[in-house]
Amino acid sequence: MEGGNGYNGEPTESCLSGFVDNGSRDSLRYYLSRRTVLEMLKDRGYAVALSEINLSVQDFRAIYGQDPDVDRLRISISHQSDPSKRILVVFCGPGIVKVNVIRSIISQIVNRDTLTGLILILQNQITSQATKAVGLFQFKVEMFQHVLKPKHQVLTDQEKEKLLKKYSIEEKQLPRMLKKDAIAQYYGLERGQVVKVTYSGEITESHVTYRCVW
Numbered sequence: 129m130e131g132g133n134g135y136n137g138e139p140t141e142s143c144l145s146g147f148v149d150n151g152s153r154d155s156l157r158y159y160l161s162r163r164t165v166l167e168m169l170k171d172r173g174y175a176v177a178l179s180e181i182n183l184s185v186q187d188f189r190a191i192y193g194q195d196p197d198v199d200r201l202r203i204s205i206s207h208q209s210d211p212s213k214r215i216l217v218v219f220c221g222p223g224i225v226k227v228n229v230i231r232s233i234i235s236q237i238v239n240r241d242t243l244t245g246l247i248l249i250l251q252n253q254i255t256s257q258a259t260k261a262v263g264l265f266q267f268k269v270e271m272f273q274h275v276l277k278p279k280h281q282v283l284t285d286q287e288k289e290k291l292l293k294k295y296s297i298e299e300k301q302l303p304r305m306l307k308k309d310a311i312a313q314y315y316g317l318e319r320g321q322v323v324k325v326t327y328s329g330e331i332t333e334s335h336v337t338y339r340c341v342w
Contacts, residue, residue: 151185151186151189151194152194152195154194154195154196155185155188155189155192155193155194155195155196156185158188158192158196158198158201158219159185159188159189161219161249162188162201162203162219163181163183164278165203165217165247165249165272166180166181166203167181167303167325167337168337169203169205169215169217170303171303171337172207173207173208173209174205174206174207174208174215175205175206175207175208176205182306198218198219198220198221201219202216202217202218202219203216203217204216204217205217212242212244213244213245214242214243214244214245215243215244215245215246215247216237216243216245216246216247217246217247217249218233218246218247218248218249219249220248220249220250220251220252221251222251222252223252224252224253224254224255225248225250225252225253225254225255225258226255226257226258227255227257227258227261229258230258230261230262231261233248234265243267244267244268245267245268245269245270246265246267246268246269246270247269247270247271247272248262248269248270248271248272249272250271250272250273251273254271278325278326279325279326280311280315280323280324280325281323281324281326282315282317282321282322282323282324283321283322283323283324283338287322288321288322291322291338299320299322299340300340302322302338302339302340303337303338303339303340304339304340304341304342305317305323305339305340305341305342306341306342307319307341307342311323312341317341318341319341319342320340320341321340321341322338322339322340322341323338323339323340323341324336324338325337325338325339
């Protein structure tokens with residue numbers, strides 16, 4: 129496939145789009161970004177339904193359309209073990225994020241006092257003034273560049289065994305990746321293989337998790 133980075137490299141968006149029929153590129157980008165955020169939130173212990181993560185790109189388009197409204201993509205969710213811990217995910221539009229955009233986002237937040245975290249998914253640059261405005265919030269704010277591009281590394285059998293031994297867990301205790309998932313198809317993965325997934329944003333620290341194919 130043109131644009132791929134090899135067996136252990138990061139699959140490019142053009143390769144991923146090969147698994148999608150005639151939908152728009154924007155809807156695919158939003159679909160991948162939203163799914164990655166949901167997976168990350170679940171790994172952090174938030175009450176994300178598996179049905180949300182496993183939503184197909186076709187179903188996503190049926191709900192949000194070929195040109196998704198970023199306001200409808202917002203995610204407000206509580207932590208599983210501590211419901212008072214609530215985080216909001218906001219997808220910013222394609223324009224440069226200026227102070228007025230940040231003010232608009234804040235003005236639209238309901239029950240601001242109960243919010244403990246905010247994640248901004250950026251498509252464009254954010255101005256220095258807007259960054260300063262974000263720094264004044266009373267809750268933690270994280271910013272990721274849209275699309276979040278997770279790097280996938282397929283573990284060898286030896287690396288898999290070392291991982292299970294290190295954390296004293298069984299294969300079935302690892303988070304799952306369905307065999308029909310686009311990433312599993314891209315790498316030609318079989319049931320039982322494990323993938324190391326590293327999420328990285330240009331502004332935030334990296335986040336690592338593992339997925340076992342089922």
